[in-house]
Amino acid sequence: MYDAVDPFIGTEATRLPPASGLAATWWWPKPQIGNTHPGATHPFGMVSVCPYSGAYPTGYGRYDFNTEGVPPTVHDDLVASGFTHFQQSGTGAIRKYYNYFRVTPMVEPLDSLGRTYRLSEEEAAPGYWAGTLESGVRCELTVGPKSAVHRYTFPSHHEARLVVDASMGGLALPHSQTVPLRAHLALLGPGVAQGEILVEGVPLSVHLEVTSPGWRQLLWYDRRLMPGGTRLDFDYIRSTTLRSFGLMWRGPAAAGEVVEIRLGFSLRGCEQARANLAADSGGRAPAFGWRRSATTQVWRSHLDRVQVEPVSGEQQTVLATALYHSMVKPCFAPDESPAWPTDGPFVFDICTMWDIYRTQLPLLTALFPERAVELANALLSVCEQEGNLPIGYRMAKGADRFSRQGSALAHTLLADLCRLDLPGIDWEWAMVHMEADLRRSYGEDYLVSGVAHPVSHTLDLALGYSCTAVVARRLGDAELAGRLCGLAEGWRRAFDPSTGLLVDSSFYEGGRENYSFRLLHDMRARIELAGGDTAFVTLLDRFFGFGQPPVRQPGVGPSTEELAAGYALGRFEGLNNEPDVDAPWAYHWAGRPDRTSEVVQQVLVHQFGTGRGGLPGNDDSGGLSSWYVWASLGLFPVAGQDLVLLGAPAVPEARLRLGDGELLVTAGGLQPAEPGSPTNHVRSVSLDGHPLTRTWLTGTELRRASHLAVELGPRPSGWGTGHRPPSVSDPVPARPRSRPRPSPTPPWR
Known part of the structure; x- marks a missing residue:
């Protein structure tokens, strides 16, 4: 899969063939751009490095701030003023844009620092980026887990420069810049320096080593050199008085002169940054070639967890890139917590749980269960130290402004890990924080009145109580589990039975x-509330646009009236937004998996493609890309419920390394999915040679299986119509020895 990845997919405005059929009825309100970047990354690594134009939202590219429609541009061409570290991946208005320690190779005076150069000859692969600035400098970037290595090949010049700006960050857009509060820089010896900036409440340290051909090294402040100086200390910086500052190496360059700069980073001081660089360099110098090769091998091993026989080369590229984007975030930085002194798991750029809990985290759990356990322990540590299980968590201090997105979403990850019985989590410790988190913020409204607004939080909290009951049962606390299950029934109060929709x-x-x-965790009761299978399917069909005319998508700067008319459709957003990414699988509980196949195939055909404009919307830390991976395999996880729903694969064959085992998924009778082609419907399924008439597996079954064989045909076959996925209110066979203990009545019932 490594060789098929195209890191440029999603870096420009959506450019897909015109939609037809069902997909033409979907309306996309959010930004029509993937917001990814092609910079060098390490699988789930702490550090990334990328060309910096100052554009929204990663610092790469040509676009201005945007929250709906086609993004406006701020640059006509691809440009860069240097190369920065730490970027988000596929997010929108995250308000933490990083881009620290800009490195700029120059053949102009220091006064020109900050000008943008046109980029050409760009190329990228997982862990590597290369391009040429119009100044003639060839630039190459790679990273380790906690480090970055740059390699610059200069043209002939009597005084070339390598400049590090430690004062800047964020984006070159209004209200998006970042200013450090404190900063310290020091020259330690020939080609060696270090520094620390306190930025957005976090101390970010760097250790730098430069392999230059005898160039002179200097500090600079306000674009003025400081000959003989070895330290710069700023104990307090105001944004109104900030003057740029940093480090520089300069000297004559022969044509083809190569200069490397290696940067180790840490959130716990310069000494740890130095140790991180040494660990990531493997004791080698110069380090670029070795570091690139080592990172390539790590990427290959990660991407090889999924191997497919594709229908076409284009499908291979899209699927490989989606898998790649699903492994960029979150950032795992063990022993790097800046907020508490103990070592252990630390993870940031969980941006955000609302974006990733349904698709990316289940994919992480399936392919890298040890990583999922590490993430869970990091989340529990955050809760212990800071008071809540976060919805969004970044390399910055400050209130979690994303709490309005959702509540108790980390509970789904914890419940799935608990059911899989993976080692490494203290479940008594987890239970304490899971239950306490349900009582905070919107959870207080839920307990007092039985409903929380935005009403979607009512659904989140009800599911959170159901997930927490899973852990309580594991711990043998039947009384607590019963009470939690009673509270989990509060989802009913979020719906209006007269419409079958939310209040x-x-x-x-x-x-x-x-x-x-x-x-939901009780889809059987939810469908009954809507009036039964037929009524529920009618609601779903209307939502997905069956029998409806095509719609027009928002353009650049859509008007309020245009957006209001679009929202009034009440229509599926075509995977351009998160709230309805799991909705196509709701048909399974109404006995209509054929409808799921129709919708999912339309998404796979019309909403993803090759090229820079190949994504329908923000990739959101891999949440969107993970959806594509699951759907291509004919699978979909139900977060927090230990369910994997079955559907029609889009590839003839796939091999998945799930923990220590391997699962082969085959799709007999698959016809290439193209615009206007018949839907591939499931005719039959067998699991390890045994017929399977139900439409789901448990997570444990998926991990233990060796061959899932799916037979497809062009028409619905009736498969799966008689066996609905489980719900918590399904009848339970009576136990001969004891009766279930009744759940206490919540105060609002």
Whole structure:
């Protein structure tokens, strides 16, 4: 899969062939761009490095701030003023844009620092980026888990420069810049320096080593050199008085002169940054070639967890890139917590749980269970130290402004890990924090009145109680589990039985319909509330646009009236937004997996493609890309419920390394999915040679299986119509010895 990855997919505005059929009825309100970047990354690594134009939202590219429609541009061409470290991946208005310690190779005076150069001859692969600045400098970037290595090949010049700007960060857009509060820089010896900036409440340290041909090294402040100086100390910096500052190496360059700069980073001081660089360099110098090769091998081993026989080369590229984007975030930085002194798991750029809990985290759990356990322990540490299980968590201090997106979403990851019985988590410790988190913020409204607004939080909290009951049962606390299960029934109060949809409320991006069809822990009762299978399928069909005319997508700067008319459709957003990414699988509980196949195939055909404009919307830390991976395999995880739903694969064959085992998925009778082609419907399924008439597996079954064989055909076959996925209110066979203990009545019932 490594060789098929194209890191440029998603870096420019959506450019897909015109939609036809069902997909033409979907309306996309959010930004029509992937917001990814092609810079060098390490699988789940702490550090990334990328060309910096100052554009929204990663610092790479040509675009201005945007929250809906086609993004406006701020640059006509691809440009860069240097190369910065730490970027988000596929997010929107995250408000933490990083881009620290800009490195700029120059053949102009220091006064020119900050000008942008046109980029040409760009190329990228996982862990590597290369391009040429219009100044003639060839630039190459690679990274380790906690380090970055740059290699610059200069043209002939009597005084070339390598400049590090430690004062800047964020984006070159209004209200998006970042200013350090304190900073310290020091020259330690020939080609060696270190520094620390306190930025957005976090101390970020760097250790630098430069292999230059005898160039002179200097500090600079306000674009003025400081000959003979070895330290710069700023104990307090105001944004109104900031003057740029940093380090520089300069000297004559022969044509083809190569200069490397290696940077180790840490959130715990310069000495640890030095140790991190040494660990990432493998004791070799110069380090670029070795570091690139080592990172390539790590990427290959990660991407090889999924191997497919594709229908076409284009499908191979899209799927490989989606898998790549699903492994960029979160950032695992063990022993790097800046907020508490103990060593152990630390993870940031969980941006955000609302984006990734349904698709990316289950993929992480399936392919890298040890990483999922590490993430879970990091989340529990955050809760212990800071008071809540976060919805969003970045390399910055400050209130979690994303709490309005959702509640108790980390509970789904913890419940799935608990059911899989993976080692490494203290479940008594987890239980304490899971239960306490349910009582904070919107959880207090839920307990007092039985409903929380935005009403989507009512659904989150009800699922959170159901997930927490899983842990309580593991610990043998039947009384607590019963009480939690009683509270988990509160989802009912979020719905209006007269419409089968959610009650009036405000909603975080999207509308009532987008949140009305999410996969709840009690889908059987939810469908009964809507009036039964037929009524529920009618609601779903209307939501997905069956029988409806095509719509027009928002353009650049859509008007309020245009957006209001679009939202009034109450329509599926075509995977351009998060709230309804699991809605196509709601048909399974109504006995219509054929409808799921129709919708999912339309998404796979129309909403993803090759090229820089190949994504329908923000990739959101790999949440969107992970959806594509799951759907291509004919699988979909139900977060927090230990379920993997089955559907029609889009590839003839796939091999998945799930923990220590391997699962082969085959799709007999698969016809290439193209615009206007018949839907591939499931005719039959067998698991390890045994017929399977139900439409789901448990997570444990998936991990233990060796061959999932799916036979497809062009018409619905009736497969799966008689066996619905489980719900918590399904009848339970009576136990001969004892009766279930009744759940205490919540105060609001």
